[in-house]
Amino acid sequence: MIEVLIVDDDARVARVNAAYVEKLPGFHVAGQAHDAAGALRRIEALPGLDLVLLDHYLPDGTGLAVIQEMRRRGLQTDVIMVTAARDVSTVQAAMRHGALQYLVKPFTFAGLRAKLEAYAQLRRTLDGGGEAEQAEVDRIFGALSAPAAPGLPKGHSPTTAELVRGCLMNAGGPLSAQEIAERTGVSRQTAQRYLKLLERTGQARLTLKYGDAGRPEHRYVWTAHV
Structure with missing residues (x-):
């Protein structure tokens, strides 16, 4: 079971995201937090936490600052940013700080499901252990890449x-x-x-x-x- 922490400053949005996560087989919501300090407390306190769905805009800081502090404390829990922040500098910083993926609000259940299913596949690949040939490395690095939408015309993002x-x-x-x-x-x-x-x-x-x-x-x- 993949244990997930939902972090969003809006409690209503956090509940909706939690309901989305609970719909997916193999995922369980371990808790929710609504500010940076609370997120760090929960990450440290929750045993076996695997993944944080992390908002960027928090009342006492930013999601990027939370990731930085996590790494400073030696907390290696995986992070997927789930936020309305769409500026390229924030996306780039999230990537450099170690976020595995970035999901822009507003999104559909299908959008979140695709990210989480890709994450589950990544976990299965990594849990295999051993050494990896180049093809396996390519699969690992590409596991969370968003596939092109089927039938999307040329020039559409x-x-x-x-x-x-x-x-x-x-x-x-x-x-x-x-x-x-x-x-x-x-x-x-x-x-x-x-x-x-x-x-x-x-x-x-x-x-x-x-x-x-x-x-x-x-x-x-x-x-x-x-």
Whole structure:
């Protein structure tokens, strides 16, 4: 059983992430923490902890600082960042400090499931022990790489596709390209392009909102089930 600690400053989000983790065979939520100090206490106190799903924005520090302090204390628990921080400098720093993966909020259950299943596969590979030929080394280093989304057209990013998909799925109602752009940080044109892709693949449905004058506003509603 892979024991997981959920760290998020928002208790509601932590509960949702914990529910996601508990859905997956072979994973168990060992605890939750909502700030950096609490995370470090739990990591030290929990026996057999394997993995931390770590938010970056915490009330008393950052996820990166937590990783640094973990390593300074000799705590080698694996870390996957689960955060809304999307700037390249933070992603790069997380990688350099030893985070195994980086999942950008908002995300779907499918997005988290893919990361955790890849982590479980990595654990199985490493538990085999012994020496590794180059092919085995390549499998180990590539175990947590996100595979290209099947059928994704050329020029489309799997990360952006997952970001827009997750935003629309969690919206609870129709959203326009402008609203998606504001919630995810991508441009309106990018949001529109990915929304059209979701519509073409049957994951979203286009609706029209008519105003007092002018062209109707295009709005999209999530229709797929993950």
